Amino acid sequence: MKITLVQNAPRLNRSNLDISLEQIRENCVNGSVIVFPELALNGYMLQDKVYEDAWKLPELDRLSAASRECDIVIGAAIKENGRTYNSVLYFSEGSLLHMHHKVHLPNYGMFEEARYFFKGESITVFETHYGVTAMLVCEDLWRADVIAELSAAKPDIIYVSAASPARDFSDDGLLIESQWDALLKSTALLCSAYVVFVNRVGFEDGLGFWGGSRVITPKGEIETKLPNFAEAIEQVELSHTLHAVEKWMAKID
Numbered sequence: 001m002k003i004t005l006v007q008n009a010p011r012l013n014r015s016n017l018d019i020s021l022e023q024i025r026e027n028c029v030n031g032s033v034i035v036f037p038e039l040a041l042n043g044y045m046l047q048d049k050v051y052e053d054a055w056k057l058p059e060l061d062r063l064s065a066a067s068r069e070c071d072i073v074i075g076a077a078i079k080e081n082g083r084t085y086n087s088v089l090y091f092s093e094g095s096l097l098h099m100h101h102k103v104h105l106p107n108y109g110m111f112e113e114a115r116y117f118f119k120g121e122s123i124t125v126f127e128t129h130y131g132v133t134a135m136l137v138c139e140d141l142w143r144a145d146v147i148a149e150l151s152a153a154k155p156d157i158i159y160v161s162a163a164s165p166a167r168d169f170s171d172d173g174l175l176i177e178s179q180w181d182a183l184l185k186s187t188a189l190l191c192s193a194y195v196v197f198v199n200r201v202g203f204e205d206g207l208g209f210w211g212g213s214r215v216i217t218p219k220g221e222i223e224t225k226l227p228n229f230a231e232a233i234e235q236v237e238l239s240h241t242l243h244a245v246e247k248w249m250a251k252i253d
Contacts, residue, residue: 002032009202012043037200041076067091102137131156166210
């Protein structure tokens with residue numbers, strides 16, 4: 001299985017769709033999945049602009065068409081039934097296969113998501129060509145009950161799309177990166193699943209996003225890591241099978 005990580009810097013406008021489609025055309029490989037960050041089609045600090053820039057699903061038909069070549073995981077502000085959501089979408093074989101609305105909206109300090117988005121209701125797994133799959137958006141993973149739910153659901157692969165700002169710098173590096181690393185590795189171990197984390201970079205209204213996207217194996221090891229503070233696109237071929245025996249072995253090694 002091949003996965004392409006797109007660690008980019010979305011703009012605060014709708015031009016992101018054309019840019020993302022171009023990145024898909026340039027990097028899409030048959031039998032692969034291409035993964036983008038949280039709100040890749042909108043930018044993060046939308047605030048009131050979200051009400052005019054959120055996407056209706058029919059407006060994303062070009063992504064459906066592009067998914068005939070490879071599967072696509074991408075974050076977007078979605079307008080549905082008069083509500084706006086911070087969502088991540090999975091396109092495959094020419095259609096939208098699954099959509100997850102962010103359940104846990106941060107609303108403290110620099111974050112005001114609950115002011116602009118409605119919260120999702122649940123986190124559910126779904127089937128793809130690559131096994132049982134789960135998708136989360138950033139803060140969703142920072143809950144013990146979510147990890148417990150995922151562990152019980154036994155996914156083969158978990159996609160985490162993020163827009164995590166850089167903060168708490170020290171001589172030892174970024175504290176937020178260390179925290180994410182521990183969280184991602186713990187999730188991979190507890191769920192015996194691959195965890196694919198794609199975090200954006202760039203600046204918006206004083207916020208700088210640190211990137212550091214990575215793939216964690218079911219044994220809690222970093223398979224691939226992208227650089228901090230720089231745009232990067234990298235394809236990863238997972239070096240471990242995801243069948244039941246491998247998942248079982250990951251728990252007893």
